[in-house]
Amino acid sequence: MKTTLHLYALALLIPVVITGAPGFADDQAGVKKASEIADALGKRQKMSVNAAEKVKIDIHAIHFALNSSDVEGDESYRQIRELARALEDPRLRNKKIEVQGHTCDLGDEDYNRKLSQKRAEEVVRVLSVQYGIPAENLVAVGKGESEPLKKGTDENSRAENRRVTFVKQ
Numbered sequence: 001m002k003t004t005l006h007l008y009a010l011a012l013l014i015p016v017v018i019t020g021a022p023g024f025a026d027d028q029a030g031v032k033k034a035s036e037i038a039d040a041l042g043k044r045q046k047m048s049v050n051a052a053e054k055v056k057i058d059i060h061a062i063h064f065a066l067n068s069s070d071v072e073g074d075e076s077y078r079q080i081r082e083l084a085r086a087l088e089d090p091r092l093r094n095k096k097i098e099v100q101g102h103t104c105d106l107g108d109e110d111y112n113r114k115l116s117q118k119r120a121e122e123v124v125r126v127l128s129v130q131y132g133i134p135a136e137n138l139v140a141v142g143k144g145e146s147e148p149l150k151k152g153t154d155e156n157s158r159a160e161n162r163r164v165t166f167v168k169q
Contacts, residue, residue, distance in 0.1 A: 030075060037059075040055070041057055058149065058163045059079060069121070088133075101117060102145070104158035105153070105161070110144075114142065124138045
């Protein structure tokens with residue numbers, strides 16, 4: 001069983017930023033700081049009866065061009081820079097991190113899975129090429145629309161589901 005640290009669930013534990021979400025801390029750009037990411041991912045994994053529970057954080061501040069894996073906008077690159085800083089934290093430096101791409105439910109399921117894979121690979125590429133994070137520590141996985149955070153067909157629900165998740169292995 002996986003423990004998902006959804007940003008809205010961490011509001012009382014970690015100062016969280018979600019662009020446009022009412023009731024949460026919000027800075028000008030909606031970018032999570034490296035310390036917040038490292039704190040969330042650096043938590044010790046708990047052992048359950050069946051398997052180790054994975055520690056995750058969902059990031060909504062990385063944006064892509066429509067139907068593309070191209071990272072788009074200054075906010076996205078600031079967020080990736082903060083992620084790189086977090087991955088340099090001693091608690092995470094030599095850990096395997098799974099970079100999961102997610103999409104909303106618009107479009108064909110197979111197309112969304114492939115698109116989310118390309119987006120995850122692009123985030124891995126930027127982290128390793130631009131910030132020197134060892135590529136062997138990052139694993140790109142496309143989840144497509146298979147793990148929505150929110151059910152629904154309204155734009156807010158779909159926007160919540162378009163995200164990148166980082167899972168400490």
